[in-house]
Amino acid sequence: MMSKLVSSIFRICLLGAFFVLLFLPDRVGITLSYPQYPLSDSLFLRLCKTVFWVLVAVELLRCFYYGVVKNTKRGWVSNLMTLLFPLSLFLIFVEVIFMFVPQSHEGVLSKASQIWWSKYWKPLNALGYRDREPQPAPGKKQVLVIGDSFSAGHGLKTVDERFSNQLEKKLGEGYEVRNLGVSGSDTGDEAKRLAEYPVKPDVIVLQYFPNDIERVAQANGLKITGGQPFDDVKGIAEQVVRRFYLPNFIYWQLPHAQFSTFDQFVEKAYSDSTVLKNHFSDLSKILAYGDSTGAPVCAVFVPFLFQLDKSEGYTRPVEDFLKEKGVKVITLKKEIAAIPEKERIVGKNDGHASAAVNAVIADKLYEIIK
Known part of the structure; x- marks a missing residue:
């Protein structure tokens, strides 16, 4: 009996090597390679981790059986194992469950959001857009939607819920709406991607969000201050929260100190004449491309969804600039205010x-384009 207990303990120690390979590869200089790395664990890697935890559970079960159930000499060690064994099995079981629980999160920060991204961020075309392949469609008017994660449909499980896809259904057979949304994109990046897209537009839709000025503002010396994710956990606790699914999920359900002073940053950016000048230069590139292709440009302003009045105040200089250039500007304050928070x-x-x-945005764009 003792030999079987020792052999189980020995196998658990051997599993420690696999633990390092699966959970701490960066600590031993191992670089993994698969399509989503390092954004998320691949399905295969999560399945490997599941097998690892099953093997650990089996060896714990053997230790408990031979160390407690078959042991006639009970002591404090046996009592402690009786307490820890079911707790360990429960934590292993829940950890495995949460390796397959998706939940969208801004910035793909949590492990649950990484699972969500791997599961729902489809279709993905050859250019990296969450859209159909960029092949010409003769006889159809081309509407190109350029924007950031709001255009790409972050958090929406199906692209059919996006405003671009809803707009295409409303416009009918004579139109094709192509989505050039990229999470984290700003106006300068959008102008570049629009010019490089292989399909020429008949209409350009610019989706604008108040953080579109962020990079040009940072390039001109403005800084976002404040804490960062995981700053409020230290040492081993930080590693546990970062690397394991159950603690990571719990961490992101709890309130944390404000990660940044982004609200103050945006207010300064839109009131800084130098920042605005450079930002207008990026916007002008989009307008110039529209002129070169003969495609009219309309801009839809998506506000901070819980700060409608502030958003309108921040982006007013951009709205005025675009209106002066003949761009049809669509604002959503009234319509979004009618939707419960x-x-x-x-x-x-x-x-x-x-x-x-997204349905509201599609309706407003349909009124303009049709």
Whole structure:
């Protein structure tokens, strides 16, 4: 009996080597390679981790059986094992479950959001857009939607809920709406990607969000200050929260200190004449491309969904600039205000626009384009 107990303990120690390979590869200089790395664990890697935890559970079960159940000499060690064994099995079981639980989150920060991204961020074309392949469609007018994660449909499980896809259905057979949304994109990046896209537009839709000025503002000396994710956990606790699914999920359900002073940053950016001048230069590139292709440009302003008045105040200089250039500007304050706050976003940890807000955007664009 003792030999079987010792052999189980020995196998658990051997599993420690696999633990390092699966959970701490960066600590031993190992670089993994698969399509989503390092953004998320691949399905194969999560399955390998599941097998690892099953093997650990089996060896713990053997230790408990031979160390407690078959042991006639009970002591404090046996009592401690009786307490820890079911707790360990429960934690292993829940950890495995949460390796397959998706939940969208802004910035793909949590492990649950990484699972969500791997599961729902489809289709993905050859250019990296969450859209159909960029092949010409003779006889159809081409509407190109350029924007950031709000255009790409972050948090929406299906692209059918996005405003670009809803708009295409409304416009009918004579139109094709192509989505050039990229999470984290700003106006300068959007101008570049629009010019490089292989399909020429008949209409350009610029989706604008108040953080579109962020990079040009930082390039001109403005800084976002404040804490960063995981700053409020230290040492081993930080590693546990970062690397394991159950602690990571719990961490992102709890309130934390404000990660940044982004609100103050945006207010300064839109009131800084130098920043605005450079930002207008990026916007002018989009307008110039529209002129060169003969495609009219319309701009839809998506506000901070819980700060409608502030957003309108921040981006007013950009609205005025675009109107002066002949761009049709669409604002959504009135329509979004009519939607209950909880129904404006895709989830409690993700402030991106819900399908209901996307429907409002599609309706407003349809009125302009059709």
